[in-house]
Amino acid sequence: AQSVTQPDIHITVSEGASLELRCNYSYGATPYLFWYVQSPGQGLQLLLKYFSGDTLVQGIKGFEAEFKRSQSSFNLRKPSVHWSDAAEYFCAVDFFSGGYNKLIFGAGTRLAVHP
Amino acid sequence: GAGVSQSPSNKVTEKGKDVELRCDPISGHTALYWYRQSLGQGLEFLIYFQGNSAPDKSGLPSDRFSAERTGGSVSTLTIQRTQQEDSAVYLCASSRGTSGYTDTQYFGPGTRLTVL
Numbered sequence: 001a002q003s004v005t006q007p008d009i010h011i012t013v014s015e016g017a018s019l020e021l022r023c024n025y026s027y028g029a030t031p032y033l034f035w036y037v038q039s040p041g042q043g044l045q046l047l048l049k050y051f052s053g054d055t056l057v058q059g060i061k062g063f064e065a066e067f068k069r070s071q072s073s074f075n076l077r078k079p080s081v082h083w084s085d086a087a088e089y090f091c092a093v094d095f096f097s098g099g100y101n102k103l104i105f106g107a108g109t110r111l112a113v114h115p
Numbered sequence: 116g117a118g119v120s121q122s123p124s125n126k127v128t129e130k131g132k133d134v135e136l137r138c139d140p141i142s143g144h145t146a147l148y149w150y151r152q153s154l155g156q157g158l159e160f161l162i163y164f165q166g167n168s169a170p171d172k173s174g175l176p177s178d179r180f181s182a183e184r185t186g187g188s189v190s191t192l193t194i195q196r197t198q199q200e201d202s203a204v205y206l207c208a209s210s211r212g213t214s215g216y217t218d219t220q221y222f223g224p225g226t227r228l229t230v231l
Contacts, residue, residue, distance in 0.1 A: 034219075041224075042224055043119075043206060043222040043223050044206065044208075045222070046221065090158065098171065100146065100163055100165060100170070100171070100212075100218075101146075101210070101218050101220070102148075102160050102163065102171070103148075103150075103158075103208075105158040106157075108158075
């Protein structure tokens with residue numbers, strides 16, 4: 001069955017520190033992967049996506065993610081975190097069936113940033 | 116439009132009342148999705164529309180939930196006889212509806228529903 005696991009429910013980092021949010025997926029076919037960010041009281045904003053090609057993808061706000069098929073992972077990284085990055089982050093796999101796409105989300109990782 | 120919009124942003128209702136949640140997708144997007152975000156359940160798929168038809172209603176949690184889409188644009192999610200467990204944030208997303216894997220969903224700000 002298709003699933004997404006985000007092992008870390010909460011992460012706290014200091015401003016300026018590097019960040020890595022983990023995501024592991026289970027999917028029978030070639031996965032199409034997304035990271036979304038949700039600020040308090042807001043909807044989901046697309047950070048980046050992986051469909052094919054280069055396994056290191058760049059997104060908005062200085063984020064990047066690396067697809068590793070051998071590890072079934074799609075971890076999100078940022079070299080230097082800003083206080084405005086405090087939010088909840090969701091990894092998702094695109095389950096394509098019946099001619100349309102349905103996103104399957106992980107449980108989310110809530111990021112806190114200390115000054 | 117510039118993005119997906121949803122109304123109301125917040126809705127407080129009493130148990131047993133009916134509620135309607137509205138979604139305006141991005142102009143030109145033919146695919147529309149509803150998701151629910153609740154504590155303990157995370158983000159759950161509810162229903163998908165392609166144009167005005169809903170080929171997949173598998174995620175609707177009960178027959179109290181229904182949705183429609185008119186004119187290939189605006190969608191309404193209706194919850195009848197609301198229960199406290201219906202309290203959640205209801206998110207709408209739209210996409211171009213192109214065939215294949217590379218269709219990206221864009222989300223609205225959500226409607227926070229509280230059932231007292």
